[in-house]
Amino acid sequence: MMLAATFAARRTAVKHLLPPVTLAVTLATRREYSRDSSTSPPKSTPWEHFRPQQIIQLTSTGGTSAETPADGGLRPSVSSSWSSRASVLHHRFHPSLAGVEKPRSVVNGDGYSFDPDTAGFIQEAYQVDHPFAGDSGLRNIIRRHTPEKHMAEFYENLCHLGTKAIGPLARLGASAEANEPYVMSHDARGRRVDRLVTSSAWRELRRQSSLEGIVSVAYGADRERLGAAARVLQMARLFLFSPDTAIYACPLAMTDGAARAIELFGDDDMKKHIFPRLTSRDPDVFWTSGQWMTERPGGSDVGNTETEAMLDTEPTSQLHEALPWSLHGLKWFSSATDSDVAMVLARARDPETGDVVRGSRGLSLFLTPVRLPSETPASEEVRAMCPTSAKPAATSPGQSPWDSPGPCLSSVDSCAIEGTSGLEGDLAAVTIDHEDDLPLNGIRILRLKDKLGTRALPTAELRLSGTRARMIGAPGRGVASISPVLTITRLYTAMQCAASSRRAHLRAIGFSKVRKAFGVPIARLPAHARALARNEVTTRAASAFVFEVAALLGRTEQIPMRDGRPAVSLSPDQRVDEAVLRLLTPVVKMYAARLGTQACQASVEAFGGAGYIETNGMARYLRDTQVGTIWEGTADVLSADVVRVLRRGGVPVLMMTALEQYVERLTERALNHCTPETDTLAVAAQLCRQSASRLRDLSSHAMSPTFEARAQAFAMAIGRLVSSACLVDVAAASVGGQWSGRERDVEAALRWTGHTVEDILGQELLDSERLGSLHPMTEETASQPEEWELQRMNADSVLVFGQPMHG
Known part of the structure; x- marks a missing residue:
C-alpha cells in the first residue's frame, strides 16, 4: 500500500473565465439508403442502412444556423466567423479584442447606410x-x-464518438489551444514551486478520454471480450477523437505504453496499484503517464543518455523502500509534463562498485511519480490525498452518462460536458495559490518548449535531482523493456497523422x-478535382495501413x-505476425507521418489564402501533423531501425520472406x-505479390554497409x-460483401497500386536515375553494386559538404 500512497497526486480545481465564442452545434439524424449502382435491396445492417451526418458549417455571420437540405432532413451545423479572429472553431484568443465593438454601419455622402461587415462578397458556408458515418472509406x-458479432456495437459506438468529437470535444480542443500552458x-x-498551469479544457480532455475508454478498451475485460479487435476499436476511437482535441492523443499514447510495459515487466505492486489506474x-x-527519454546529447540515440540512477541500499523511510532509486539528470524534451507518473530511461550505477555501463546496454527503465506526499508530521492533509484514503482504483469500467452510446446522433447544442460549467467560449486560466498541491518529486521545470x-x-525541459523511482524489469534491460512502449506510441503517432x-x-x-x-465551384475544375482525388487516395492508404x-x-x-516472451509455442501464422509487426512498426510511423503531412499540406493549399489563415483552422492540422515526422524517431532513425531488423540473425531474406507471406495473406x-x-x-493483387518478391531479393544486400544509404527508400517501398x-x-x-462505397474502394486500390512493380517500389530503390548522369548504372558498375553505391554516397557528401564521405 505504501507504493500506492507514494504515487498519489490530487488535481486541484483552477477557476477559469469563459469569454463568449460564437460556436454552436446542432445535431440531427438523417436516414439515407445506399445509392450504389447495385440493384440488390439495402442490407439490414447499420453499416449500410443509416447515414447520420455531422455537418460543420462555416458562415460569415458567426451565428448558429440550421440548414434544411433537399431531402428535407435537418443537417447539423457548426457556425463560425471567417472575418473575426476571436470567433472560430480553431483559433487563438487575443485579450486585446475582448470588449471591442466594431462599427455597425457607415453613412456615405448620399445618406445611404450600409453595414461594412456584410457589404460585398461573403463566402457561402460549407x-x-x-x-x-459519412465517410464510406473509413467505415469500410x-x-x-471488425468481427461480425461486434458490427452493431462498433458502429453505434463510433457514431456516438464521431458526433461528440466534432461537437463538444472540438470545442474543448479549441479552448485548450487558445489557452496554452x-x-x-x-x-x-516567493517560494520556488514550478507549478505547471494548464487550462480547464485540457484537463477536461483528460476526463473525457477516460470516460471514452481510449486506453482501457485494449485491456482487461474489453480485451478478453473483443480479442484482437480490441485494438481495432481503440484505434478507431482514437481516429475520431484525436484530430480536434489539441493532440491529447500524446499523453494517451504514453499512458497506453506504460500500461503495457507494466503488464509485461512490472512487479506485483505495480500491477496491483498502478496498472488499474492507467487503464x-x-x-x-x-x-x-509521461515518457521521458530525450536528452541533450540526442533523442533517438538513447545510448548517450546521461541521467543516472543510484540505489538507496539503506532506506530511511517507507517511501524510500517503495521507491529505492534516485534519478539525477536532465531530460530535454519531456512531453505530457502534467502526467501523474512517467517512464524514464536512466543509467543505473552498480550499488557495490559505483560503476556504470556506457551505451544502450547500461540503461534501465524506471517508473517515477511526478509528485510525492511530504514525510513531515505536519503533512496530514497531504497524506489524506493518497490512495489509502482516496477512491479505490476501479477494476472494471465505471458507468457514466457519457459511457452509454445512446442514439447515433443526439442534440448537444446546449449540452454541457459532465464536470464542466459552460463551454461557450475560450478559457482564460486564472491562477490561484494552490496551498494543497503535492510537491514535485525532485523535479524542477526549467522551461516549457516553444514549439x-x-x-x-505541455512539453518541458526537466532537471531530475534525487527523483525517487522504481525499476521496471531487469537492470540493463531498459531498451528491451521500452520496446513494447515504442510499438504503441509509434502506432498512436501514425494514427494521429492519418486521422488529422x-x-x-x-x-x-x-x-x-x-x-x-x-x-x-472549384470542385468542377479538372485540376482541383484531380488534386482532391489524389489526396483521397493518399489519406485512404495511410488509414488502411495504420488499421492493419x-x-x-x-x-x-x-x-x-x-517476462516479455511468449509463454507458449507459436503457430506459423503467429510467428509471421510477430516478425512482421516488428518490421512494420517503424515503417508505419514513418510512412503515415510522411503521407499525413503531405495530405495536410495539400488540404491547406485547397483552401487557397483562407487555408493559410489561423482562424480557418487548417494550419493547425498541418503544424500538428508535422511533429509526427519527428516524434518517436525521424525517417532516418526509423529506416536505420528497419535495417537492424533485417540484419538480425544475419539473414535479411528471412524477415522479408515473412513479409512476403504476409502480403500473400492480404x-x-x-x-x-x-x-x-x-x-x-x-x-493489383498479383502486382503486390510480385513487388514483395522483388523486395525480398533486394534485401539480400542488407548486410552491406552501403545498404544504409538506401535504407529510407527501402522502408518507403x-x-x-x-x-x-x-x-x-x-x-x-x-x-x-456488397458494401456501400465499394466502387470507390476499388478505384482507390487500383490508383494506389499502379500498373508496374516500379510504381510500388519506386525508382529510387530500383535504379540510379535520381543522381542523373553523374554516376549512372553502367554494365561495369552493375557487376560491382557496392562500389557503385559507394560512389553515390561520396557524391551525396560532395554535393552537400564539398568533400567525399570516404577516401
Whole structure:
C-alpha cells in the first residue's frame, strides 16, 4: 500500500473565465439508403442502412444556423466567423479584442447606410459530413477488421464518438489551444514551486478520454471480450477523437505504453496499484503517464543518455523502500509534463562498485511519480490525498452518462460536458495559490518548449535531482523493456497523422463544393478535382495501413507472455505476425507521418489564402501533423531501425520472406474471389505479390554497409507495398460483401497500386536515375553494386559538404 500512497497526486480545481465564442452545434439524424449502382435491396445492417451526418458549417455571420437540405432532413451545423479572429472553431484568443465593438454601419455622402461587415462578397458556408458515418472509406476500412458479432456495437459506438468529437470535444480542443500552458516558477510568497498551469479544457480532455475508454478498451475485460479487435476499436476511437482535441492523443499514447510495459515487466505492486489506474474509465481514478527519454546529447540515440540512477541500499523511510532509486539528470524534451507518473530511461550505477555501463546496454527503465506526499508530521492533509484514503482504483469500467452510446446522433447544442460549467467560449486560466498541491518529486521545470505546433501540450525541459523511482524489469534491460512502449506510441503517432490528414481532407472537399472560381465551384475544375482525388487516395492508404498494423498488434497481444516472451509455442501464422509487426512498426510511423503531412499540406493549399489563415483552422492540422515526422524517431532513425531488423540473425531474406507471406495473406481474398482475366483487383493483387518478391531479393544486400544509404527508400517501398495490399484487401472485402462505397474502394486500390512493380517500389530503390548522369548504372558498375553505391554516397557528401564521405 505504501507504493500506492507514494504515487498519489490530487488535481486541484483552477477557476477559469469563459469569454463568449460564437460556436454552436446542432445535431440531427438523417436516414439515407445506399445509392450504389447495385440493384440488390439495402442490407439490414447499420453499416449500410443509416447515414447520420455531422455537418460543420462555416458562415460569415458567426451565428448558429440550421440548414434544411433537399431531402428535407435537418443537417447539423457548426457556425463560425471567417472575418473575426476571436470567433472560430480553431483559433487563438487575443485579450486585446475582448470588449471591442466594431462599427455597425457607415453613412456615405448620399445618406445611404450600409453595414461594412456584410457589404460585398461573403463566402457561402460549407458542410462536412459526419467523420465516421459519412465517410464510406473509413467505415469500410474499419469494417474489414471488425468481427461480425461486434458490427452493431462498433458502429453505434463510433457514431456516438464521431458526433461528440466534432461537437463538444472540438470545442474543448479549441479552448485548450487558445489557452496554452505555462509555468509559475514562484508562488505569491516567493517560494520556488514550478507549478505547471494548464487550462480547464485540457484537463477536461483528460476526463473525457477516460470516460471514452481510449486506453482501457485494449485491456482487461474489453480485451478478453473483443480479442484482437480490441485494438481495432481503440484505434478507431482514437481516429475520431484525436484530430480536434489539441493532440491529447500524446499523453494517451504514453499512458497506453506504460500500461503495457507494466503488464509485461512490472512487479506485483505495480500491477496491483498502478496498472488499474492507467487503464481506468473512472476520471477520478485514471492516471496518465509521461515518457521521458530525450536528452541533450540526442533523442533517438538513447545510448548517450546521461541521467543516472543510484540505489538507496539503506532506506530511511517507507517511501524510500517503495521507491529505492534516485534519478539525477536532465531530460530535454519531456512531453505530457502534467502526467501523474512517467517512464524514464536512466543509467543505473552498480550499488557495490559505483560503476556504470556506457551505451544502450547500461540503461534501465524506471517508473517515477511526478509528485510525492511530504514525510513531515505536519503533512496530514497531504497524506489524506493518497490512495489509502482516496477512491479505490476501479477494476472494471465505471458507468457514466457519457459511457452509454445512446442514439447515433443526439442534440448537444446546449449540452454541457459532465464536470464542466459552460463551454461557450475560450478559457482564460486564472491562477490561484494552490496551498494543497503535492510537491514535485525532485523535479524542477526549467522551461516549457516553444514549439511549431502541439501548443496546448505541455512539453518541458526537466532537471531530475534525487527523483525517487522504481525499476521496471531487469537492470540493463531498459531498451528491451521500452520496446513494447515504442510499438504503441509509434502506432498512436501514425494514427494521429492519418486521422488529422483525413479530417483536413474532408473539410477541403466540403469547401470545394461552395467555393467558386471563374464562375463555377472549384470542385468542377479538372485540376482541383484531380488534386482532391489524389489526396483521397493518399489519406485512404495511410488509414488502411495504420488499421492493419493495429489489427496485427491486437493479434500478437493475444499470445500469452511471461517476462516479455511468449509463454507458449507459436503457430506459423503467429510467428509471421510477430516478425512482421516488428518490421512494420517503424515503417508505419514513418510512412503515415510522411503521407499525413503531405495530405495536410495539400488540404491547406485547397483552401487557397483562407487555408493559410489561423482562424480557418487548417494550419493547425498541418503544424500538428508535422511533429509526427519527428516524434518517436525521424525517417532516418526509423529506416536505420528497419535495417537492424533485417540484419538480425544475419539473414535479411528471412524477415522479408515473412513479409512476403504476409502480403500473400492480404491479397488472398482478391485472388480467391476474382481472376486476372475478369477483375482488375486480382491484377493489383498479383502486382503486390510480385513487388514483395522483388523486395525480398533486394534485401539480400542488407548486410552491406552501403545498404544504409538506401535504407529510407527501402522502408518507403515497404510502406507503399503494404498499404497497396491493404487497400486491395479492403476493396476485395467490400466487393465480396456488397458494401456501400465499394466502387470507390476499388478505384482507390487500383490508383494506389499502379500498373508496374516500379510504381510500388519506386525508382529510387530500383535504379540510379535520381543522381542523373553523374554516376549512372553502367554494365561495369552493375557487376560491382557496392562500389557503385559507394560512389553515390561520396557524391551525396560532395554535393552537400564539398568533400567525399570516404577516401
